[in-house]
Amino acid sequence: MAEKRKVTRKKIEATNEMKQFMADYYYELDHAAKTGEKKVAWCSSVGPAEILRALGFLVYFPETHSAMLGATRMAMDYIPHANALGYTPEICSYLTADIGAFTQGVTPLSKAYEGIESVPKPDVLVFNTNQCRDVQDWFSWYSREFQAPIVGIHTHRGVMDVTESHISSIANQMENMIEPLEKISGIRFSMDELKRVLALSRECSDLWKEVLDTAAAIPSPLTFFDGTTLMGPAVVGRGTQQAVDFYRVLLAELEERVENDDGAVEGERYRIYWEGMPIWGRLRAHSELFAELKTCVLASTYCNSWIFSDFDPEDPFNSMAKAYTELFIVRSDEAKEKYITRMIEFFKVDGIVFHDARTCPNNSNCRYGMPQRLEVKTGVPALVINGDLNDLRCLSDEQTNTNIEAFIEQLEEQ
Ligand code: SF4
Secondary structure, three states: OOOOOOOOOOOOOOHHHHHHHHHHHHHHHHHHHHHOOOOEEEEOOOOOHHHHHHOOOEEEOHHHHHHHHHHOOOHHHHHHHHHOOOOOOOOOHHHHHHHHHHHOOOOHHHHHOOOOOOOOOOOEEEEEOOOOOHHHHHHHHHHHHHOOOEEEEOOOOOEOOOOHHHHHHHHHHHHHHHHHHHHHHOOOOOHHHHHHHHHHHHHHHHHHHHHHHHHHOOOOOOOHHHHHHHOHHHHHOOOOHHHHHHHHHHHHHHHHHHHOOOOOOOOOOEEEEEEOOOOHHHHHHHHHHHHHOOEEEEEEHHHHOOOOOOOOOOOHHHHHHHHHHOOHHHEOHHHHHHHHHHHHHHHOOOEEEEEEEOOOHHHOOOOOOHHHHHHHHHOOOEEEEEEOOOOHHHOOHHHHHHHHHHHHHHHHHO
């Protein structure tokens, strides 16, 4: 039997700064939406946030809001309300939970931040289909609801090598957004401002990468479960000085931990890579389960998705087009397997957990033989667990826990 014992989870001190960052972010949005002092743009999580910031918009990300619905386990109460509108339980449970909650006038923001009663009303909704088509359908629903304009970028999918033709097509779409967005924001586009914002976004991305890379240390100073919350500023705050400042503080803390051999999991014995979406409503339970097994889930494709190393302030449109198309989720299985192989080596991983998220085929990479191919290629064993990002009805806790324990036992035997 894999050895199991009760553990106390180690707190990352910078979490307090992160909570303050998120509070400031949501209060600023709320104020703007209530007073009209600034325009609000809704943006998909890997959409062109830098263009929006450069045009003076405050940027709101519905996916982060829906992850809150998942983490607070409110999602299941509201998914049926979206189902009743014809959005089936089989599609993205971020979409269904978010729309369902909106129809009932509910938001987890009210519980977290006193005085915020609803999500901020959009002046425009902007998506990029680089991650999936669901964001387009999701934003279209709100566009009809708020009678607000919607603008989108349509990205190629299943891309092996990102070529010049991919880049120029996406860069053109980005440039074509400027005129309609200028009209909505009432602010004239400035290339200098875009370069400034993009430089900040690049700095945020570089720092976030350095944060995640500290997990290569043995023992790792952070877990994937820490990363899913610490990534908040990289998602919603990229392009701002505040996000850069936060990651400097966090990085310093983690570097100190590395120096002191202070691992996130006491007595770390096994190192796991997480492939796929988090199960938001089980973050704590999974974090404790793995820690009890002296196993550190230390790296993931998911947290790495907000690393945009190709951003170049000297060539904004082409470099944004490249970075937003080179993302893992956009790529072919062959490119994805090469990427995961590199991650296995870099993070010195003993095993991979693939999360097959029922309502997100786009972020579930275990349905076409990838775990098996990678196992043959790298010799690193894989486990597939069935679940979902938000809809906990797709998950059997008992089965998941048994499978994880058996998997760690298998690593022990090896
Ligand atoms: S990538 Fe998956 S979880 Fe994210 S919006 Fe698309 S379908 Fe939903």
